[in-house]
Structure formats: structure tokens, C-alpha cells
Amino acid sequence: MRTIAVFSTKGGVGKTTTAVNLAWHAAQTGPTLLWDLDPQGATTYLLRVRPRLKGGADRLVRGRTDVQRAIRQTDEPGLDVLPADDSYRDLELELDQAKKSGHRIRRVLCDLDDGHAWTVLDAPPGASLVARNVIDAADVIVVPLVPAALSLRAFDQVLDLVAEHAPGTPVVGFFSMADRRRRAQAQAIAELPAADARILPIVVPSASAVEQMGLRRRPLPAFAPRSPAAVATARLWDHVRALAEPAR
Ligand SMILES: Nc1ncnc2c1ncn2[C@@H]1O[C@H](COP(=O)(O)OP(=O)(O)OP(=O)(O)O)[C@@H](O)[C@H]1O
Numbered sequence: 001m002r003t004i005a006v007f008s009t010k011g012g013v014g015k016t017t018t019a020v021n022l023a024w025h026a027a028q029t030g031p032t033l034l035w036d037l038d039p040q041g042a043t044t045y046l047l048r049v050r051p052r053l054k055g056g057a058d059r060l061v062r063g064r065t066d067v068q069r070a071i072r073q074t075d076e077p078g079l080d081v082l083p084a085d086d087s088y089r090d091l092e093l094e095l096d097q098a099k100k101s102g103h104r105i106r107r108v109l110c111d112l113d114d115g116h117a118w119t120v121l122d123a124p125p126g127a128s129l130v131a132r133n134v135i136d137a138a139d140v141i142v143v144p145l146v147p148a149a150l151s152l153r154a155f156d157q158v159l160d161l162v163a164e165h166a167p168g169t170p171v172v173g174f175f176s177m178a179d180r181r182r183r184a185q186a187q188a189i190a191e192l193p194a195a196d197a198r199i200l201p202i203v204v205p206s207a208s209a210v211e212q213m214g215l216r217r218r219p220l221p222a223f224a225p226r227s228p229a230a231v232a233t234a235r236l237w238d239h240v241r242a243l244a245e246p247a248r
């Protein structure tokens with residue numbers, strides 16, 4: 001199983017959108033588990049799964065829940081969800097009291113080993129213990145960047161966290177919710193990939209097709225595969241897949 005984490009210290013930058021769409025691509029190549037780690041449960045909602053985790057997040061990350069039984073199938077072939085509910089709100093405190101608190105998510109995934117080829121982690125924003133767990137569990141970390149100077153700061157924060165907790169894990173940034181008509185954004189899109197090769201020149205535009213995901217409750221490539229946002233996401237998937245798969 002290979003694990004892709006979609007992560008940023010910043011909120012509202014397109015993590016959940018990206019996680020759902022990358023997971024859809026992953027599912028085209030093999031059974032995929034999308035783990036919703038955010039108490040808001042946006043991933044769970046987008047894939048039409050009931051926001052209910054029996055026993056709660058604490059028992060799950062402590063290895064006291066049968067994860068197999070918590071996993072739900074979605075309507076998308078090959079794509080399963082480990083849903084979030086409100087219990088994730090207390091996870092931070094509970095992890096703080098647990099042993100090996102930085103490695104809990106990885107432990108759960110190692111123990112699971114149930115034939116999923118891919119796991120995609122949809123992380124909440126922040127630099128908390130949950131974030132550390134996500135970084136620790138990932139084979140590759142994908143960071144959506146809204147093109148602006150502040151995004152670069154968020155990218156640097158992610159790089160610092162990775163250097164501290166999972167040195168060597170590849171990190172890639174790409175542009176999310178981009179509007180090239182805005183001069184500062186166009187400039188960031190032109191300059192940042194040249195300054196740091198880890199920022200890919202891939203631009204997912206701010207688009208109503210992406211907003212439609214919330215109404216249709218389906219991954220974007222499942223209903224608008226030719227939209228510019230879906231085409232950019234498919235390119236992102238190609239990069240992420242190459243980084244996540246072990247060298248042959
Ligand atoms: N490319 C896009 N074009 C238009 N709207 C977008 C795009 N990407 C995301 N959105 C919208 O922006 C909002 C935030 O996106 P999303 O939930 O993916 O961000 P997030 O980083 O997961 O947020 P949070 O930090 O709260 O978990 C959502 O309403 C989503 O539909």
C-alpha cells in the first residue's frame with residue numbers, strides 16, 4: 001500500500017478537493033482508501049458516506065477498532081472511505097496522551113494491509129500532532145498552494161515539518177484555486193516553480209466545475225473529465241503517482 005497525504009498548514013486551500021480527486025485517479029489503478037481525518041467530514045460528505053465512525057477516532061488510532069468494519073464503499077468503483085465524524089475534534093488531545101503519538105496513523109495503516117493499493121489522507125489544516133501523524137504515514141505529501149506570497153510561507157512550513165518528522169519524504173506543491181487574471185497570482189504562478197522545483201507548474205483554476213463537486217457529491221474527473229481543472233488534476237496525479245511508487 002502506498003500512502004499519499006494531501007496537507008497544508010493553511011486552511012481552505014483545496015486539500016479536500018484534491019484528496020477526493022487524486023483518490024479517484026488512484027482508484028482507476030487499484031483499490032483505494034480515502035481516510036477523512038477532518039472532523040468537518042467534507043470528504044465523507046462529498047462521497048455520500050454517512051459521517052459515523054463507530055467507537056470514535058481515538059479508539060481507531062489506538063488500534064482498538066476493527067478498521068475493516070469502519071471502512072465504507074463509495075459509489076465510485078474501487079474507492080472506499082474511512083469516514084470522519086465529530087469524534088475527530090478530540091483526537092489532538094487524545095493523541096497527546098497516547099504512546100508513540102506521532103506514529104499512530106502509520107501503525108493503523110500497517111496493521112490494515114487489506115489489499116488497498118493506495119491510501120489517500122485528507123488532513124485538517126495546522127501543524128498539530130494529527131499533522132505530524134499524517135506526515136509520518138505518507139510516502140508523498142501533496143500541498144495545494146493558492147498562488148500568493150503567503151502560500152509560499154505555508155509551503156515552507158510544510159517543508160520544515162517534513163524535515164523534522166519525515167526527512168526524505170517527497171513533497172510537491174501545485175497551484176490550487178488559481179485566478180491568472182489577478183496580477184499577483186499570475187506572477188506567483190510564473191515565478192514559484194522556477195524558484196523551487198518541488199512546486200510543480202500545474203495550475204488548477206478556480207472554476208465552477210470544482211464547486212459543482214459539492215452539489216453533485218462526486219469527484220470532478222467522474223463528471224467533468226475534460227474541464228481544465230480536471231485536466232490539471234490528472235497531470236498532478238501522474239506526478240504524484242511517479243513519486244509514490246517505489247522505483248522498479
Ligand atoms: N479549484 C477550485 N475552484 C473553485 N472552488 C474551489 C476550488 N478548489 C476548492 N474550491 C472550493 O473551496 C472550498 C474549500 O476547498 P476545500 O474544502 O477543498 O479546502 P480545504 O483545504 O480542504 O479546506 P479545510 O482547510 O477547511 O479542510 C470548497 O468550497 C471548495 O468547493
Ligand SMILES: [Mg+2]
Pocket residue numbers: 015016017038042122123124
Ligand atoms: Mg478539508
